[in-house]
Amino acid sequence: MQYQTVLSDVADDAVRAAIGAPLRAYNESQMGGRDYLPLVISVMNEAGEIEGGLWGHTCFGWLYTQLLAAPSEALGQGLGKRLMEEAEAEARARGCIGAWVDTHSFQAPEFYEKLGYQRFAELSDYPPGHSRIFYSKRLDGKAELDAAPRLLQGERLRLRASALSDAETFYPWARDERVMRYMEWPMPQSIAETRAFFRGNAERWREGDCHWMIEDAASGLAYGSLGCRIAGHQADFGYLLAPEAWGRGIATEASALLLEWLRGRPEIERICATTDIDNLSSQRVLERLGLSREGVLRKAKRRPQLGNAARDAAIYGWARE
Incomplete structure (x- = not known):
């Protein structure tokens, strides 16, 4: 039998019924x-x-x-x-x-x-x-x-799962040398790179690699972002803050929202974070969160904004008793 195709911009109910009939019959044979x-x-x-x-x-x-x-x-x-x-x-x-x-x-x-x-x-x-x-x-x-809740609500702050539209807000932070100094990844060279990262967040989330925007709970103003990787019984996390949010306790408060959820999950037995050996402000944040300094990882990380040499990292952790 010879077939031809007919393109139309008219929504004819009879045509829709004819197209759907064989598909509906097959689906019902499989699903009841x-x-x-x-x-x-x-x-x-x-x-x-x-x-x-x-x-x-x-x-x-x-x-x-x-x-x-x-x-x-x-x-x-x-x-x-x-x-x-x-x-x-x-x-x-x-x-x-x-x-x-x-x-x-x-x-x-x-x-x-x-x-x-x-x-x-x-x-x-x-x-x-x-x-x-x-x-x-x-x-x-x-x-x-899902690996984690899409919204973690606090009194002053909230963590909201990031979306593609957040790339426009995030990009200027990722181009700021002060913000990126101790990051393990290089500055994006275009907004397209940042959009590509945010576009992949949904797939990474299903794999336990979660990313939230840190926002003011009342106004929705974005202060930064927070990421967490969940693998089996353990999770690690890190954050990025806009300069205008520094010195206001936002990193501690936002991370505390995440840690409260993680500690409430019995399958999570260990939480850890690393930071550059010279990043004293982040080390103080981790200590305020109740994580213990477990030692120094020698030559553990490369930080592109600080050159190509491998650098020492301080590691902090919490373990369920």
Whole structure:
């Protein structure tokens, strides 16, 4: 049989049904019949008019929230949280094991993170300059597969998983000789290099190499970044601060948020960090965090901004008793 292709910009329901029929039949042969059921919660005013709500469905044991909107007058009153909690309760009653949702970087993704959703994918530059972010949450009590929480909240600071859009903020720090003096990696030569690093963060996160932005909890102003590598029973971490954030206790406070989470994970039995032998300010930070100086690693690190010679590094650690 001879086939031809026909390109069109018209969304014909009959054409969609014809294209989807064989695919749907195969999928159902592998996964069983679809248990698709809409899940809709309306928000009505006193006149009975709909001004917002939640639109989604349950299928294959998962809740998907497609639309979530609250009236502008209700912002800050917890209505969005209530809608999500009602939807999750109904999904559990239907036997769902999890929930997922997608949003954009300009639509306050932190809202979902505060509800316990974990970021599992990010589509950069959709639309250009922004990202489409995908979140999931287990409803059956099982742990997410992510290595670490995407948001760690403190009173003054918060750690937020970095996104591609953060590259613009990070790049000037990475080009500052004062900031980069003791770093183990060379200065990026272009913003494209920094974007490439941030673009790979989602994949590295799944491998236990996590990267957060350090932000003011109230304003969202970025002060620097913090990274952590989790490998088996141990984790190591490091941070970078903008010069205007120096001398304000931000490095200690931000690192303490991470260490509190790590120490609360029974599978993590050791936490460590290294710093250049001459970097006395970082050594004081590690001591304030309760890490013990374990010794000096001779010729352990090369720091490109200080030349090519291998340099000694002080190592600090904490071990679970």
